[in-house]
Amino acid sequence: MKCRVCRAPAVLDIRRHNAAFCSHHFVKHCAEQVRRAIKDHDMIRAGERVVVAVSGGKDSLALWDLLVDLGYRPDGLYLGLGIGEYSDASGHAARAFAQDRGLKLHEVDLAADFGYDIPRAAAATHRAPCGACGLSKRHLFNSVAVEHGYDVVATGHNLDDEAAVLLGNVLRWETGYLGRQHPVLPATPGFARKVKPLYRLGERETAAYCVLRGLDYQVEECPMAEGNRHLGLKEVLDALEDRSPGAKAAFVFGFVDRAHDHFTDAAGAEREGLRECVICGSPTTSDVCAFCRLRERVGSRAEHS
Amino acid sequence: MVLRNPRREVEMPGPLTVSALLERLDVNPESVLVIQGDTLVTRDARLSDSDVVEIRPVTSGGAT
Numbered sequence: 001m002k003c004r005v006c007r008a009p010a011v012l013d014i015r016r017h018n019a020a021f022c023s024h025h026f027v028k029h030c031a032e033q034v035r036r037a038i039k040d041h042d043m044i045r046a047g048e049r050v051v052v053a054v055s056g057g058k059d060s061l062a063l064w065d066l067l068v069d070l071g072y073r074p075d076g077l078y079l080g081l082g083i084g085e086y087s088d089a090s091g092h093a094a095r096a097f098a099q100d101r102g103l104k105l106h107e108v109d110l111a112a113d114f115g116y117d118i119p120r121a122a123a124a125t126h127r128a129p130c131g132a133c134g135l136s137k138r139h140l141f142n143s144v145a146v147e148h149g150y151d152v153v154a155t156g157h158n159l160d161d162e163a164a165v166l167l168g169n170v171l172r173w174e175t176g177y178l179g180r181q182h183p184v185l186p187a188t189p190g191f192a193r194k195v196k197p198l199y200r201l202g203e204r205e206t207a208a209y210c211v212l213r214g215l216d217y218q219v220e221e222c223p224m225a226e227g228n229r230h231l232g233l234k235e236v237l238d239a240l241e242d243r244s245p246g247a248k249a250a251f252v253f254g255f256v257d258r259a260h261d262h263f264t265d266a267a268g269a270e271r272e273g274l275r276e277c278v279i280c281g282s283p284t285t286s287d288v289c290a291f292c293r294l295r296e297r298v299g300s301r302a303e304h305s
Numbered sequence: 306m307v308l309r310n311p312r313r314e315v316e317m318p319g320p321l322t323v324s325a326l327l328e329r330l331d332v333n334p335e336s337v338l339v340i341q342g343d344t345l346v347t348r349d350a351r352l353s354d355s356d357v358v359e360i361r362p363v364t365s366g367g368a369t
Contacts, residue, residue: 001347011345012338020347057365130366160364207338207363208345221366231366238335238364 012208015245023212030209033200034066041184043195048151050074053141054097054105056090056218059156061097062206063198065215067154068101074154077144079137080109082117083224090218097215106148108140116298118224124298129224132294139291143282145192157196160203163248164233166255179267182260190274190283199252319356324348327360336364 001010003022010020021029038044052067054060054076067074078094081087091107098105111117116124121132145153162181169177187193198206210217225231240247276282277289284290317326323339323346339346340359352358 001349010347013347015335023344058363059365203365204335204338204363207361211338211340211343211345214343219361221362221364225366228366231364234364234366235336238333241335242333 011212012205014202014205016202016241016249018245027209027212030062030201030205031066031069034063034197035070037183037197037200038070038195041182041195043154043184043193043197044072044152049149050152050154051106051141051145051148051150052076053137053153053155054078054094055156056093056097057156058207058210058215058217058219059158059161059198059203061093061215061217062201062209062213063154063156064097064103065213066209067197068103075104075106075150077106077108077141077153079140080107080111081133081136082109082111083119083222086218086220086223089220093216093218106144108144110136114295116295121294121298122224124300125294128228130228130230133224135290135294139282139289142191142194143280146190150192151187152193152195154195154197156198156206158198158201158203158206159248159252160234160237162196162199162252163237164230166252167233167237168229175263175266176270177267178255178260179263179265179270181255183256188271188283190276199256200249202248319352319354321352322348323350323352323358326352326358330360332360337362 001013001020002008003010003025004019005025006022008022011023012026013020044050050067050072052060052064052074054064056078064074064076076094076098078091080091094105097103118129118133118136121136122129125132141153141155166181169181183196183199185191185194209215237248270285273285274283275285277284277292278287279292280289282289282291288296315330317329321329324334327334327337327339327348334348338361340361341356346358
């Protein structure tokens with residue numbers, strides 16, 4: 001295969017674009033997709049402070065690298081989840097990336113700062129660990145961003161993530177979630193703006209970007225995610241994409257362009273009545289926010305064991 | 306070749322294309338990168354008996 005742009009030997013083919021790229025033009029392709037996502041959805045405005053949620057995996061490191069390449073100066077935020085060797089390696093990848101480039105990395109450690117980790121949270125709640133993990137990330141990425149005066153939280157959600165979440169939401173007609181699924185969630189009182197600049201790139205592309213740019217990311221999959229629903233949805237979508245290249249992009253981009261607005265009322269209704277959590281002050285629809293309830297459950301279990 | 310997640314090594318007689326290799330291993334090409342040295346190889350690339358490649362899954366399943 002030849003590069004679509006320069007006809008040099010290609011290193012990656014992207015069937016949904018019916019194209020292949022050499023290393024140089026593939027990196028440019030990724031930057032262009034991110035630049036377009038930011039521009040189309042007014043994700044980052046001049047002078048705004050941006051923090052990237054960094055896990056040490058391919059998506060967040062690719063995002064951080066691409067934003068720097070596009071001229072932003074984002075800081076990073078790493079959340080230590082306490083998942084054994086996996087978290088040790090993830091933290092190392094995030095720190096090494098920041099150190100090599102002289103970028104600022106905030107670190108929050110669930111165990112040291114909040115008294116629990118993901119394995120203990122999963123045991124205390126008797127639920128899948130990904131639930132406690134997602135809840136902790138959503139809460140802390142926002143609260144740390146607000147605390148440090150960042151305007152924007154950028155996350156590494158890619159096209160495959162968005163397609164899988166969209167499929168899951170559609171299968172259950174989660175209208176509130178559908179109303180909140182968008183490349184950009186505007187800032188509201190107590191919430192920084194949340195943006196997903198990678199939503200136009202598949203995870204095969206973000207992984208390829210890391211390899212070609214020499215970014216040393218955490219390759220191993222989270223051991224607690226094995227067999228979860230999200231992976232099952234991705235497997236279905238990969239099979240569909242293999243038979244019908246472009247299916248995932250058509251699904252996600254079509255939703256964003258033509259369907260999302262039909263669900264914003266449902267999402268708005270769920271946000272009505274937001275008030276401050278009596279414990280941490282974060283916006284919540286009940287007296288105590290879900291994050292503080294999780295901490296209470298883990299703490300209560302520890303006291304009784 | 307080296308397969309990741311879980312890590313294991315298998316030998317496959319060449320020559321064969323990357324496409325044929327993935328098909329024989331029943332691996333969906335949408336879910337992996339094929340890495341040779343510090344670069345990537347496309348599906349039409351021909352691999353010989355002595356080539357060493359890594360088939361690296363790209364699918365992340367963590368919390369979103």
